[in-house]
Amino acid sequence: MDPKLTEVSQHFERFKAALVRHDYDSCDNLLSQLKVFLTGFRSLPPLFEDTPNAVEELTIARNIYEHAVLLSVKVEDQGAFERDFFQLKPYYTDAHNRLPPSPQEYPILGLNLLRLLVQNRIAEFHTELELLSPSALENPCIKHAVELEQSFMEGAYNRVLSARQTVPHETYGYFMDLLAKTFSFILYAFSAISRDEIAGCSEKAYDYLSINDACQMLLFSSDQELLDYVKEEHPEWEVTNGNVYFQKAKESGPCKEIPSLQLINQTLSYARELERIV
Amino acid sequence: MTQDAEMKELPAPLSSSSSSVSPSTIQNLKEIVSLIETGAYAREVRRIVRAIRLTMALRRKLKASVLSQFLNLVLPTGSEVHTRLSSFLPKEDDCEMDVDTATQAPAKHHLPEIEIFCYLIVLIFLIDHKKYGDAKACASASIARLKNLNRRTVDVLASRLYFYYSLSYELTGDLAEIRGNLLALHRIATLRHDELGQETLLNLLLRNYLHYNLYDQAEKLRSKAPRFEGHSNQQFCRYLFYLGKIRTIQLEYTDAKGSLLQAAGKAPIAALGFRVQCNKWAIIVRLLLGEIPERTVFMQKHMEKALRPYFELTNAVRIGDLELFKIVAERFSSTFSSDRTNNLIVRLRHNVIRTGLRNISISYSRISLADVAQKLRLDSANPIADAESIVSKAIRDGAIDATVDHANGWMVSKETGDIYSTNEPQAAFNSRIAFCLNTHNEAVRALRFPPNSHKEKESAEKRRERQQQEQELAKHIAEEDDDDF
Known part of the structure; x- marks a missing residue:
């Protein structure tokens, strides 16, 4: 075996050990060293040279980046997630004819989809989705993310929240013991987004809600939390007689005034255009 | 394709x-x-x-x-x-x-x-x-x-x-093989100020990317590459079509609709396949925007058969029937996947619900959420809670004008006001006028005049003289060009 490759795999073993120990600082150090090592391999993207050890090198590099993604999720660093994911992506898209598929491919792609959803980058979410084959869309990890997005668009927030319980744990397999907490973290982020969405919707849809109902809907466990939230985020809501009134936030009736300035502008532009024609 | x-x-x-x-x-x-x-x-x-x-x-x-x-x-x-x-x-x-x-x-x-x-x-x-x-x-x-x-x-x-x-x-x-080559050619064309070549190559590259669903790369290239209009109508049509596709995927439906309709309109009559594709995408985009395309769209000459699945789909969306929508999507799934519109159709589910909800809101002044769930055929563990949140989101997005009474569990539709008391007609009128004026301006801009057609016919001698001059000038310019390189 190539000495360089051996060195990398030794480092990688140490990195994995540190990850299991939750020793994130040394993980970080080892990972940077590993990435530097990887730059020495000429078989990796974007060069894709046919070296004798190409398959081993590609496999270990892919493995390293998969773990790097994992690490970034664990330390909740979204920027690092994005960078590592983009480095990993060519291994899935461009190297698939050189390598056997990775068992972690779909979980990672699913994670990335969830990340885009959490960051509300829906356009990118759909762009990523287009890249997936129909069989990939059937994979539970991917399907989960797709269904989440749909529920989100429809406004079925309670389905979004119940998705927390239906995370396809077993399919994440090896990752699961590492990811158990991560998922609740991501979905926690979801519930925060959902809460703001629900609040926005409720304000328009209801005249008032009882405090109990409001708590339930906005996912608060106690009245006090709700009151704090109202004070902080929606000071215009009024809480009296055990009810939350949204009425105040509503816009006043339709404006009867004629938008004269706008009309003048429009008419002038018509005149100008007509003059050009005649 | x-x-x-x-x-x-x-x-x-x-x-x-x-x-x-x-x-x-x-x-x-x-x-x-x-x-x-x-x-x-x-x-x-x-x-x-x-x-x-x-x-x-x-x-x-x-x-x-x-x-x-x-x-x-x-x-x-x-x-x-x-x-x-x-x-x-x-x-x-x-x-x-x-x-x-x-x-x-x-x-x-x-x-x-x-x-x-x-x-x-x-x-x-x-x-x-x-x-x-x-x-x-x-x-x-x-x-x-x-x-x-x-x-x-x-x-x-x-x-x-x-x-x-x-x-x-x-x-x-083997389209992926030549991508690097095309990029190199595009660079060469840019350096040589070969605008037609740039236009063609940009389209070929976009096509190349979209062939592999690489929308991200396509958009990055498109937004950075210089763009020329008016060298070739065909190339411009293609560009608009690719642009429309990219924008659809990235959820910019209004822009996408504009480009797709323009592409379909500008395409020559003989290019039937191309126009069918444009129409298919335009139909989906309009559905996603919440519009219902007119029946005449599906009745265009030689297109009825190709657009049939999309007609059925439109019908399902128009009625707002989730069940029917599912059936149609399954029945024509092979067509949709060969058109690569499958993912877009998944997105449409949300619009079906919206339309259904709008119909309900128009027909009932008050209806219980349980009935709403039943009518929309929401099959989930907790249909009433689902219906409630769906209704409230629709209200927030302005799809329906209603309020929800949580305590009693019903939805109350508001009286629809007289549309003519608002500025709405004015805005609609304005957008139509703007469209017409724009069309006219573009038509004027697209006019081509043969050189010197306005001048009197010149005598043969004069012409020879002029041509000679021009040739000399051209030679000079060519020489200067050569010096440059």
């Missing part, structure tokens, strides 16, 4: 100019060559454009024997190009030339335009006869030659070659 192949060329309207006695194909080819020659000497790109148009009319009549005869005629025998191109043509033993060609004994001058034209015509022949392997080899050879040529009169021919180059690779399914 044949739409572009079908859109390739318009039937040439000019072919009639030389058809009174229906001369042989070889005669036609010779005429074209002389057209190219004059074009090349006078540096008139217009003539070469016409030559290409004439060639396309001849396309179906091309035969191997005619072609090899033609090659013998215009290319010096024994030259590299001649041997290479001849090797692509199947051998047929009719070695004796026609009397016609023998008598003329043409001068075998070696213009690069003619050489490129030979490449082009052989390539077209190979593609038409489904010899894709040879076509690929021929195309690559021609591209290698093109890289060393820098003449404005070649540009038109070159852009055609680029197109067939890409087409031959697409037909064998």
